[in-house]
Amino acid sequence: MEPQGTRRAARVGRNTLETRILVEIDLDGNGRSSFDTGVPFFEHMLDQVARHGLIDLSIEAKGDLHIDAHHTVEDIGITFGRACADALGDKQGIRRYGHAYVPLDEALSRVVIDLSGRPGLEFHVDFSRPMIGTFDTDLFREFFQGFVNHAGVTLHLDNLRGRNAHHQAETLFKAFGRALRIAVEPDPRLGGIIPSTKGSL
Numbered sequence: 365m366e367p368q369g370t371r372r373a374a375r376v377g378r379n380t381l382e383t384r385i386l387v388e389i390d391l392d393g394n395g396r397s398s399f400d401t402g403v404p405f406f407e408h409m410l411d412q413v414a415r416h417g418l419i420d421l422s423i424e425a426k427g428d429l430h431i432d433a434h435h436t437v438e439d440i441g442i443t444f445g446r447a448c449a450d451a452l453g454d455k456q457g458i459r460r461y462g463h464a465y466v467p468l469d470e471a472l473s474r475v476v477i478d479l480s481g482r483p484g485l486e487f488h489v490d491f492s493r494p495m496i497g498t499f500d501t502d503l504f505r506e507f508f509q510g511f512v513n514h515a516g517v518t519l520h521l522d523n524l525r526g527r528n529a530h531h532q533a534e535t536l537f538k539a540f541g542r543a544l545r546i547a548v549e550p551d552p553r554l555g556g557i558i559p560s561t562k563g564s565l
Contacts, residue, residue, distance in 0.1 A: 372548070373420075374450035378443040382435040383427040385443040391451050391548050393420025401425040401440065403433045405499040406507075409537040410440075416466075417541030437503040441510025448515045452548060455479060460559040462547030466539040471526030473535035475543040477519050481565045484518040485509050489536060491529045501529060504536070 372391040379385075397414035399407040401423060414421040423444070427436030452458070463476040473489075485508055491501040512519045521540065526532035551559070558565055 372451045372453070374447045376443050376447040376450060378439055378446070380435075380439065383425060383439040385427075385436075385439050386422075386424045387440070387443045387447045388420075388422040389444070389447040389451055390420035391448070394418055396420045398422040399424075401436060402427065402429050403436060403499065405497055406433070406437055406440075406503075409504075409533060412534060412537040413541040413544070415541065416538045417545040419541070419545070433500065433503060434506065438506040438510045441507035442514045445511040445514030445517075448511075448517075448544075448548075452479065454558065455565045456556045456558050457550050457554045458559065459547055459549050459551045460565065462543035462545065462549075464539040464542035464546070466535045466542065468531045468535045468538075469528070471528060471531035471535045472524045473526075473532070473539045474522045474524060475520065475536065475539035477517055477540075477543045477547050479516075479547050479565060480518050481516045482518060483512045483514075483516055485512045486520040486522075489521060489523040489532065491523075491532055492527050493529045496529050496533060501533070504533065508540075 375388045377386045395415045395418050397411050399410055401407055425436050425440055460479050465474050487505050494501055521536055523532050
């Protein structure tokens with residue numbers, strides 16, 4: 365990580381034989397985003413996270429897309445998770461928990477997050493079709509698994525209803541962005557206290 369001053373920001377890279385990823389994040393941003401990943405539909409979903417989470421987010425990725433998008437999507441999740449953890453620091457004074465329900469026409473998703481320091485994923489999404497254009501919907505779980513493992517968060521994602529796979533995915537990412545926004549917000553009643561009886565997260 366490269367320090368970014370007093371703002372809750374981070375710049376994290378990940379380089380492997382399969383991918384080269386660079387994520388820049390500012391948790392105190394206003395929703396600006398920039399993506400160059402080679403996976404257009406996934407970029408559309410990441411834009412929802414930035415916009416609805418009020419997170420400034422820049423992601424550059426070069427991966428083995430001649431095979432498929434699996435490694436690129438998974439490694440973006442890993443690097444994004446690391447960047448969130450670095451930007452949050454010791455998590456003093458944050459709300460810690462966040463949740464959101466988001467509809468889009470017939471689709472409705474719920475996301476609940478706990479910045480607990482413990483990785484855990486509950487992913488309950490039955491997509492109406494396996495592909496959205498050329499994007500494999502199985503990869504959404506890989507992204508979120510990479511994220512929770514390296515951000516150290518507990519994350520529950522539920523698509524409660526939906527017939528259109530694009531709508532299902534979009535509600536999921538919008539709700540994720542909004543839940544994350546709530547969880548990372550400073551709680552003025554806490555001051556500098558870490559919201560845990562353990563004294564650390």
